Amino acid sequence: MIRFKTLILVLLTVLSTSILASEETYQFETDAQSALFFELTKELRCPMCQNQNIADSDAMIAADLRRKVYQLVNEGQSREQIIDYMKQRYGDFVYYQPPVNATTVWLWLLPAFFVCFGIVFVVRSRQQKPVSQDETKLQAAEKLLEEDK
Amino acid sequence: MRKISLFVLPLILFAGLAIFLFQGLFSNPREHESTLLNKPVPSFVLPDLMNTDLTYTTEVFVGNVTLLNVWGVWCVTCAVEIPFLEQLKNEGKHIVGLYYDQDIDPDFGIKTVERVQQEVEQKLGQLGDPYAYNIFDVKRDLSLDLGVTGAPETFLIDKQGKVRLHHIGDINPRVWQNKFESVYQELIAE
Incomplete structure (x- = not known):
């Protein structure tokens, strides 16, 4: 039984690493570039899936845009240049602001x-002033009160 | 006066909101104006899908009104669209495919070109072949420059090689009638 459990554990570990391996990994020369990349992928909107940024989206177009952002960041382009690059192709829609x-x-x-x-x-x-008192109505009310007595 | 405004103001607000929301029912959230409209197709140098020794540039669009159709064998809607495109081809329209593959990772390509060609031949053998030729967008760079969000998408390109229409989604008789027909006839007459 213990052997069986170990086997399952080993299998699960193997499987989970293979999933990790399929994720994209991007390497940057400087921390500033890496920060810019993460910032931009959060602010750029996936053109295919509407309400996701390209960091969150699994759509192929989002992967392509991430790759493009990575490429442009590595070329040393500035934040504004990259946003303009994307806007030129996908319109204002692509940027959340x-x-x-x-x-x-x-x-x-x-x-x-x-x-x-x-x-x-x-x-x-x-x-607004309090509702003005109507004298005649007041008198009528007084009268009713008198009658009740 | 006060009573009237208390009645009319909310009514106007409500009517405005109703009109705004009603319009929303018929708007397509995936549709946004292409930034390339009336601009030339971005420059590219890409191979022919079936004969990779042959390369194409923007020159190929000059002198012809072209329907550039973005597609792939993996795309289900494209398969629905192809028979209608073939009908358009039989009516004499010049249709060029812009082919891109989903399974090719530009950084670590895992699929061979031969395999892609084989799949395309099989698919077009089943459905019919509307394409004069297919441009192979190997790294999906031209698609990105064109602002393609997925497949199928179609560009109508005039005789000067300028984009005149960008349609996201499939082309069917209704879309052709409402969106393409009049523009196409205009471009042919130019």
């Missing part, structure tokens, strides 16, 4: 607008 232009400016304006609107609304409702 959208540029400010006529269509996207609403992303910043609308929340600001709502906050302003909310502040104005709250301030106004606080300033």
